[in-house]
Amino acid sequence: MRNRLKVLRAERNWSQADLADKLDVSRQSVNAIETGKYDPSLPLAFKIAKVFALPIEQIFSDDELAQAAE
Amino acid sequence: MRTRLKPIADEQAPGSARAAAFLWFIAIGVAATAGITIAAMFYALSGRDARSLGLLATFAGVAVSVAVAMAPAFAKQQPSASAAPVPASSRRAASVSLLSVWLALYVLAISNMHRLLDIAAWPFWAGLAAAIGATLSICGLAFALLRYLTHETDEYQRLLLMRAALIAAALTFVTLTAWGLLELYVSAPHLPVALALAPFCLFFAITNWWVRGRT
Numbered sequence: 707m708r709n710r711l712k713v714l715r716a717e718r719n720w721s722q723a724d725l726a727d728k729l730d731v732s733r734q735s736v737n738a739i740e741t742g743k744y745d746p747s748l749p750l751a752f753k754i755a756k757v758f759a760l761p762i763e764q765i766f767s768d769d770e771l772a773q774a775a776e
Numbered sequence: 777m778r779t780r781l782k783p784i785a786d787e788q789a790p791g792s793a794r795a796a797a798f799l800w801f802i803a804i805g806v807a808a809t810a811g812i813t814i815a816a817m818f819y820a821l822s823g824r825d826a827r828s829l830g831l832l833a834t835f836a837g838v839a840v841s842v843a844v845a846m847a848p849a850f851a852k853q854q855p856s857a858s859a860a861p862v863p864a865s866s867r868r869a870a871s872v873s874l875l876s877v878w879l880a881l882y883v884l885a886i887s888n889m890h891r892l893l894d895i896a897a898w899p900f901w902a903g904l905a906a907a908i909g910a911t912l913s914i915c916g917l918a919f920a921l922l923r924y925l926t927h928e929t930d931e932y933q934r935l936l937l938m939r940a941a942l943i944a945a946a947l948t949f950v951t952l953t954a955w956g957l958l959e960l961y962v963s964a965p966h967l968p969v970a971l972a973l974a975p976f977c978l979f980f981a982i983t984n985w986w987v988r989g990r991t
Contacts, residue, residue, distance in 0.1 A: 734988075735932035744932050 707745045709766045711736070714758050728757050869988055872924075872937070873981040879917055880977035886910045887970045914973060940987040944979035951975055 715725050722740070726733040729750065738744035739754075746754065755762045889910075890896065895903050925941065928934040952972060958964035 731930045732933055735930055738932050744935070747931055750931060 707742070707766055708769055709739065709742070711740045711754070711765065714760070714765065715740075718758075725757070729753055866988075868933070869984055873984050875921070876977040876981035876984070879914075879921075880974040880981070882917075883914065883971065883974040883977070886914075887968060887974070918973075936987050937984070940983040941980060943983045943987070944976055947979045947983070948972065948976040951979075 711725075715722070720728075722736045723733045726736045729736070730753075731750070735744070735746075739746055751762055751766060755765055758765060895906055898906070925934070925937050928937060952967070952975070955964065955967050959966060
């Protein structure tokens with residue numbers, strides 16, 4: 707699973723700790739999601755989408771689909 | 777569904793209030809069981825010899841060291857210009873590891889108490905009650921630890937804890953099986969089954985750090 711969390715966070719000038727606080731998770735969780743070490747659950751993915759006010763598919767994308775598109 | 781955005785606060789990890797409550801619950805349980813054990817020892821050994829003092833000192837020393845070690849982990853972190861704050865996840869990992877070590881020491885202590893108290897000479901019902909009592913305290917502590925693991929609100933932290941527990945369980949099975957085979961094949965010293973929880977706790981204390989170090 708790919709995600710644009712780091713880019714979106716940078717656009718808003720948020721630190722990982724800022725985003726973690728908004729999502730009610732630890733900073734390590736945000737870091738793990740950003741680096742692709744951990745795929746969030748559906749409820750957390752929805753929460754992330756709400757925080758960024760974007761649809762989920764604009765934040766997360768499937769690896770295979772993304773590679774095919776490239 | 778409405779998302780509530782909290783103001784950005786300190787480094788306290790989200791959900792840590794509940795997690796800390798569980799840890800305090802565990803700590804109180806440990807202190808209570810240790811206190812009951814010490815009281816029982818005093819009662820049973822009053823007028824006998826001074827060996828109880830050694831074990832009592834061990835209990836007291838471990839209890840005090842754990843309490844001292846845990847205190848800064850739960851103390852509200854004050855902003856400091858000179859020192860960087862310790863991440864909440866590190867404090868939580870330290871607390872869980874310390875509690876695991878404490879539980880391992882406790883298991884080791886109650887596993888050897890029969891020698892000190894000469895429980896084999898007690899009436900059957902008294903020995904049975906002692907065994908059940910010690911088992912119940914372990915059950916309570918294990919249940920509290922399990923509740924903490926399953927109620928961790930941060931799903932990634934929960935995953936790390938579960939992964940550490942799984943690896944610790946696997947290492948415990950391997951170690952105990954290997955030791956059992958050594959007992960059968962080369963007459964290695966007998967390891968009582970009652971000690972099985974101790975290696976798990978020690979492994980968990982280590983894997984808890986190892987898993988976090990790898991992420």
